[in-house]
Amino acid sequence: MAGFGALIDILKKDPKKIVFTEGTDPRIIEASSRLLGSDFLQPILIGKETEVAAAAEDAGFNIRGAVIIDPDNYDRFDEMCELFCELRKSKGVTMEQAAATCKQANYFGTMLVKMGVADALLGGATYSTADTVRPALQVIKTKPGNSIVSSCFIMVRNSATGDREVLAMGDCAINIKPNADELAEIAGETAACAKIFGIDPKIAMLSYSTLGSGKGEDVDKMREATAKAKEKYPELDIEGELQFDAAVSPRVAKTKCPGSTVAGHANTFIFPDINAGNIGYKIAQRLGGFDAYGPILLGLNAPINDLSRGCNAQEVYSMAIITAALA
Numbered sequence: 001m002a003g004f005g006a007l008i009d010i011l012k013k014d015p016k017k018i019v020f021t022e023g024t025d026p027r028i029i030e031a032s033s034r035l036l037g038s039d040f041l042q043p044i045l046i047g048k049e050t051e052v053a054a055a056a057e058d059a060g061f062n063i064r065g066a067v068i069i070d071p072d073n074y075d076r077f078d079e080m081c082e083l084f085c086e087l088r089k090s091k092g093v094t095m096e097q098a099a100a101t102c103k104q105a106n107y108f109g110t111m112l113v114k115m116g117v118a119d120a121l122l123g124g125a126t127y128s129t130a131d132t133v134r135p136a137l138q139v140i141k142t143k144p145g146n147s148i149v150s151s152c153f154i155m156v157r158n159s160a161t162g163d164r165e166v167l168a169m170g171d172c173a174i175n176i177k178p179n180a181d182e183l184a185e186i187a188g189e190t191a192a193c194a195k196i197f198g199i200d201p202k203i204a205m206l207s208y209s210t211l212g213s214g215k216g217e218d219v220d221k222m223r224e225a226t227a228k229a230k231e232k233y234p235e236l237d238i239e240g241e242l243q244f245d246a247a248v249s250p251r252v253a254k255t256k257c258p259g260s261t262v263a264g265h266a267n268t269f270i271f272p273d274i275n276a277g278n279i280g281y282k283i284a285q286r287l288g289g290f291d292a293y294g295p296i297l298l299g300l301n302a303p304i305n306d307l308s309r310g311c312n313a314q315e316v317y318s319m320a321i322i323t324a325a326l327a
Helices: 004-013 025-037 049-059 077-086 095-102 105-114 131-142 180-196 219-232 242-248 251-257 274-286 313-325
Strands: 016-020 041-045 067-069 120-121 149-157 164-170 202-206 237-242 268-270 289-299 304-305
Touching: 004 049, 004 105, 004 313, 016 025, 016 105, 016 242, 016 313, 025 041, 025 313, 041 105, 049 067, 049 242, 049 251, 077 105, 077 131, 095 105, 105 120, 105 131, 105 251, 120 131, 120 313, 149 180, 164 274, 180 202, 180 242, 180 268, 180 289, 202 219, 202 242, 219 237, 237 242, 242 251, 274 289, 274 304, 289 304, 289 313, 304 313
Parallel strands: 016 041, 016 120, 041 067, 120 304, 164 268, 202 237, 202 268
Antiparallel strands: 149 164, 149 289
């Protein structure tokens, strides 16, 4: 795996700026204090300077040197509103409406990324995923050739020998019932993210069926998604539809799908829907001993990521590094 040390080395060669939408949250403040001692990632905190300073003092962390931007006192706010109106002109947004919207921390932070003030955004410590994703879709938008925003989790487990087992899982957080075309796109985006972490992706399109052993609409969907993914990404090693045991167990794979280069050795898993994905990554996390990093949002023109509201400061710090590495 390209561990955090390797990601930090990459960032040191090209330092980034990351905006945090919840500048007074003690977890954000603690992570920002740690980042301020680095030379690879500059935190930008959204909030009133007096309130951020008071929150830092209450939390017991020094954030001297942090960039704090107050939406109510930003010298480029009119420029921001004009740009937002241009981006949303198809909706007939007025300057007054733009000003009201851009005062909201999630929109303000996303606009800072759009304007080039920051390279990336990390939010969601107190906001819902929808509150983070909605501004990203409206302002940053999807990359050319992409039809959706999706997500993946990078799952890491240390072994007794000190080796790291690293897996990628998608989509566990955004798309509720993706269709075959969307699943193919999710496979490609998840594989691209996996490569950043040093994974050579072997992609299993998961199902309750293995290569025709079961029947049903969901099986048909995963089979079609596999065919579309192979056509769209011929350079990737993709197999489906596969049951999870066939995907990870060489013994089972030898029986169920002999000759497959993925079965028995999969490290990148594409779930048929959000139910399976969300349950799957949490089982790996809670019972399998994996650390879960994500959700990492995929398919956007700039990195915008969403924290779990139950996150701690270490997770904020780790996700900040991951998010910046995607810039």
